[in-house]
Amino acid sequence: MAKTNQKWHERFRDRGLRFTQPRRVILDVLDNTADHLSAEEIYMRVHKKYPNIGLTTVYRNLITLERMGIVTKFHFGDGCHRFELIENKKKPDHHHHLVCTGCKRIIDYDDFMDEEIEYIKKVESALSRKHSFNITDHVIQFYGLCKKCKAA
């Protein structure tokens, strides 16, 4: 329940885009999950309530939402992209995940958050200067096996 439809509507209008039913529904799905859903998974949830909305439309709108800065796209090495509503995250633009390579479960961790952000900032500014880069994003991911998958 991060943003009312009215708010979303404005964000689209401000860019000269339309606030269509598919967009409303996709945002609703993203706003009502804690998971990192793939396009296919989002489509399935959308499809359950609105069977008339097509897969292509979901893909297209995820791109649009990413461009609008509403959604972030990740790749965790399982062969598909996964999406997260930016408004749902505790700290914007800081993406760190713990990924189980067995069951593909993804955990957003927040240990050492402040320390990590500070470290990232330092490296970012050093790298920007040294390599003349305009750094816009970063990713920290740990891979391993969760308790269940270790046992299995």
Add this chain to the structure above:
Amino acid sequence: MAKTNQKWHERFRDRGLRFTQPRRVILDVLDNTADHLSAEEIYMRVHKKYPNIGLTTVYRNLITLERMGIVTKFHFGDGCHRFELIENKKKPDHHHHLVCTGCKRIIDYDDFMDEEIEYIKKVESALSRKHSFNITDHVIQFYGLCKKCKAA
């Protein structure tokens, strides 16, 4: 020129695998580049000198080489996997890259290396304990635009 063919040959034999021409050639390509090549790119270089070696063989052997711990596979978000000979890296099992989202250039940086490794270790052990994970790997990547792509 990291390893002589004899050395590679032993590593394959020790696992009951054969040291074939395609494997020799693929390793040679990987050993003679500083870039992070995709399977397709490796295939093209292989193909130039040995047109009889097929694309499938390249894919298959990259998997084999990864299993053997000779090669590391990365994904930088450009839709394909990229490979690096482990022997060529300064510090094994520590992967940090600066990626230009414009021209896809990838820079291996080594600033704050020791500090970063120490920090990673700390987070890793904390996350392992807290989430009962068996952490085997991690990735740190910065994304942005390089000097050229900024201007363009």
Add this chain to the structure above:
DNA sequence: TTAATAATGATAACCGGTAGCAATTAGTAA
């Protein structure tokens, strides 16, 4: 209400990567 045009949905295509399978070949044992 209507005109203009952004957005949609169905289909086909694309692209990186993989499976199946007959033919070949590296490495061992005679």
Add this chain to the structure above:
DNA sequence: TTACTAATTGCTACCGGTTATCATTATTAA
């Protein structure tokens, strides 16, 4: 050296995720 045999290769067809095409539909400014 030769013969054997399983590992490996190279086709081809196929797969799953994603994107292009294009005629149709629907949002929104006037």
